[in-house]
Amino acid sequence: MPPLYDDILRELMHRSTDDLHAPAEVAEDILSRHRRRRVRNRTLGAAATGVAAGTAVGLVAVASPSQSASPKPPAASRSVHLPAVRLTAAQTTLYQLSKSAAGTAQPAGHYVRLAEVTTGPDAYSHKTSVIDSQTGDVWTFQKGANMPSELPVARHDSPTEAAYDGYPTHPAGLRAFLLKKAKKEQAISISSQARQMHHANPKISVQAYEQQVAAQMPDLSDNDLVFQQAADMLWSPLVGPSLRSALFKVLATTPGVVVNSSARDSRGRTAIKISRVDDYDGEIFATYEKPDGSQVLQSSFTTSNTNGGYAVTFSDVCLSITRTNKAPTTNR
Amino acid sequence: MDKKQSRAFAEFVSETGDTLLRTATLLTSDPQLAEDLYQETLHRLAARWSRVENPRAFCYRVLHNIVIDQSRAQQRRPRELTLFAGHDGSDPRSGDSLTAVELRPVLFAALDTPSPQQRTIVVLRYFDDRSEAEVADLLGVSAGTVKSTASRALAQLRAQPGLTALLSTTDTP
Numbered sequence: 001m002p003p004l005y006d007d008i009l010r011e012l013m014h015r016s017t018d019d020l021h022a023p024a025e026v027a028e029d030i031l032s033r034h035r036r037r038r039v040r041n042r043t044l045g046a047a048a049t050g051v052a053a054g055t056a057v058g059l060v061a062v063a064s065p066s067q068s069a070s071p072k073p074p075a076a077s078r079s080v081h082l083p084a085v086r087l088t089a090a091q092t093t094l095y096q097l098s099k100s101a102a103g104t105a106q107p108a109g110h111y112v113r114l115a116e117v118t119t120g121p122d123a124y125s126h127k128t129s130v131i132d133s134q135t136g137d138v139w140t141f142q143k144g145a146n147m148p149s150e151l152p153v154a155r156h157d158s159p160t161e162a163a164y165d166g167y168p169t170h171p172a173g174l175r176a177f178l179l180k181k182a183k184k185e186q187a188i189s190i191s192s193q194a195r196q197m198h199h200a201n202p203k204i205s206v207q208a209y210e211q212q213v214a215a216q217m218p219d220l221s222d223n224d225l226v227f228q229q230a231a232d233m234l235w236s237p238l239v240g241p242s243l244r245s246a247l248f249k250v251l252a253t254t255p256g257v258v259v260n261s262s263a264r265d266s267r268g269r270t271a272i273k274i275s276r277v278d279d280y281d282g283e284i285f286a287t288y289e290k291p292d293g294s295q296v297l298q299s300s301f302t303t304s305n306t307n308g309g310y311a312v313t314f315s316d317v318c319l320s321i322t323r324t325n326k327a328p329t330t331n332r
Numbered sequence: 333m334d335k336k337q338s339r340a341f342a343e344f345v346s347e348t349g350d351t352l353l354r355t356a357t358l359l360t361s362d363p364q365l366a367e368d369l370y371q372e373t374l375h376r377l378a379a380r381w382s383r384v385e386n387p388r389a390f391c392y393r394v395l396h397n398i399v400i401d402q403s404r405a406q407q408r409r410p411r412e413l414t415l416f417a418g419h420d421g422s423d424p425r426s427g428d429s430l431t432a433v434e435l436r437p438v439l440f441a442a443l444d445t446p447s448p449q450q451r452t453i454v455v456l457r458y459f460d461d462r463s464e465a466e467v468a469d470l471l472g473v474s475a476g477t478v479k480s481t482a483s484r485a486l487a488q489l490r491a492q493p494g495l496t497a498l499l500s501t502t503d504t505p
Contacts, residue, residue, distance in 0.1 A: 005486055006458050012495075013459040016439045017357055019432040022349030026371050027342060034333050034378045170388075170461055172351055242463065249461065 007095040011087055090259035091252045093272060098248035101293030104241050109323025112237045120314040130328040133161040133238055139328045150331055161238045169246040175226055182225035190214050221279040223254050231287045235296045237321045244293060263288060265298040266317055295321060337381055344387050352391055358455045359399045361440035369398055393470050396452045403448050442492040450485040457482050
């Protein structure tokens with residue numbers, strides 16, 4: 001199905017302005033004036049004159065008032081065939097998903113029950129998470145070899161529904177937000193690992209351990225981080241329609257994203273598979289979306305087989321998502 | 333502004349500055365004028381920073397108002413365009429490498445045709461990805477008006493010969 005016109009127009013507007021950047025001095029200048037409380041009258045007189053006189057932009061000449069009097073050449077001799085601006089098939093599908101997602105209803109209910117199956121080469125387990133949409137508390141019930149049937153409730157483990165509603169939904173802003181979030185999480189992880197190591201060996205300082213841990217952290221590219229964050233966020237049932245819609249748009253502008261619009265998940269359900277190979281180490285992250293963009297069916301990652309071993313895939317397969325006002329019954 | 337407010341302002345500008353400048357460019361067809369509008373918008377925002385709840389919405393409203401004032405104050409002159417003579421239209425590879433500078437004149441010529449209100453709706457809806465409700469709120473019109481204006485403007489843009497030549501898609505990735 002060909003892309004919709006508004007998607008092409010969006011692409012054209014972006015490509016026509018991608019080279020323009022806000023000059024940093026403007027904000028700095030404004031801040032310095034407002035800090036010193038200087039009052040200054042600004043008019044747009046100069047700018048208006050600029051428009052009337054005509055401004056040349058790059059390679060193109062725009063008519064000035066004096067030229068507008070000369071006769072226009074006939075239309076036929078002015079036609080130039082310009083090659084096409086193309087939206088890839090992957091982008092087209094992602095923009096379609098974005099549109100359907102925006103139109104889905106957000107179900108009501110204080111608690112979300114997410115039932116899933118986790119599979120890996122040596123593991124198979126069944127997990128039900130119950131999330132309190134208002135506090136972000138998460139209860140976990142599970143069934144599998146050598147695992148407790150219920151974990152202690154994780155308080156405020158998930159962002160609340162209200163928190164998600166506050167995330168930016170402008171794609172550029174969301175992308176920056178996801179990147180900032182990823183880097184903050186990396187910093188927290190480095191710091192907590194360092195503290196644990198210092199606790200085990202107090203002779204070495206936390207800072208020294210932080211440097212050591214940081215040096216060993218995978219050097220993921222910005223695109224790696226954004227894709228993982230976006231795919232991860234799509235998994236959460238508390239994410240509302242506008243945020244889902246915006247996440248698909250972020251994916252549409254992330255390089256390296258591959259889309260298979262007639263895929264099936266491991267349970268045979270029709271899905272749109274969105275995947276990407278890490279720039280860093282060739283790991284493949286994939287998310288299988290319900291074709292209406294309303295929820296994730298499966299989330300997988302596949303290790304790369306660079307060490308001569310086999311590539312191994314771990315998957316979380318969503319069985320059902322329900323919302324209820326009934327609190328979870330717990331044995332703890 | 334105190335130190336905390338200055339930092340918040342600076343953060344807002346670093347996150348939103350490029351988008352604001354590009355929106356201004358799409359609303360005015362003039363990158364240099366857009367820079368002036370961008371500066372003016374930020375000045376007004378800084379002056380009211382402590383009282384503004386939604387800085388992004390405030391900036392869009394200011395941009396739109398300045399553009400409207402401008403278009404009333406000067407007569408609209410038809411633009412004549414000379415496409416870069418050296419452009420090779422027969423080269424199949426050159427499609428995707430058309431630079432922003434080369435794309436702008438065609439887009440601007442098309443965007444100059446709708447009314448300022450129609451243009452703002454198209455830019456805010458499709459470039460800035462604002463919702464219908466948000467745009468309605470910004471312009472003081474109903475969401476229904478935004479919806480119908482957007483579709484009518486899209487249909488109008490589709491009919492622009494310059495854009496039609498430029499815009500076509502293939503299904504190959």
